[in-house]
Amino acid sequence: MNIACIYYENTWTMGDQSPTSLPFKEFEDGSKAELFPTEVSGVNAYIKLTVDADKTKYEVTNIHGELLLLERIERDYRATDTSARLKAVERALERIRGLGVTSALVSDGGDYVPLPEYEKDLRNEEEEENAILSTGSDA
Structure with a gap:
């Protein structure tokens, strides 16, 4: 499986004023997984x-x-x-x-x-x- 791209996805936690940005890898087939x-x-x-x-x-x-x-x-x-x-x-x-x-x-x-x-x-x-x-x- 080849990585198509690495991107950041914003996640919000209850009570947070700003999102946390976490890196993910997205594959050619559309599936994704955490980078770390x-x-x-x-x-x-x-x-x-x-x-x-x-x-x-x-x-x-x-x-x-x-x-x-x-x-x-x-x-x-x-x-x-x-x-x-x-x-x-x-x-x-x-x-x-x-x-x-x-x-x-x-x-x-x-x-x-x-x-x-x-x-x-x-x-x-x-x-x-x-x-x-x-x-x-x-x-």
Whole structure:
């Protein structure tokens, strides 16, 4: 089945003053489905990061494994792996929030972990790296 288009559909909830816009995919046969349906656990997206010497790549899939976003980000030659991963996570997050993603899991080769936890760990790593660089030692 091929996707004919992706569109936003406004939904109103009782008491809301404005509609919530959710992305859907519509198929050639006229059927439609949510772009990012939610699992029982509340997760509705997976982000996989790949860090190379010259670029960082992220892929976003929904719970059915459908690849919905893919981006390669050129890497600053001075960037550490941590800062490259953090930049990719921030870019992915910018893009998926507008698509109705409310909860995502992230992996950079290991197990998938909740996005807030992953982002917090990256920020802590970045602070440690910056502290080491500013003192000029490995301690």
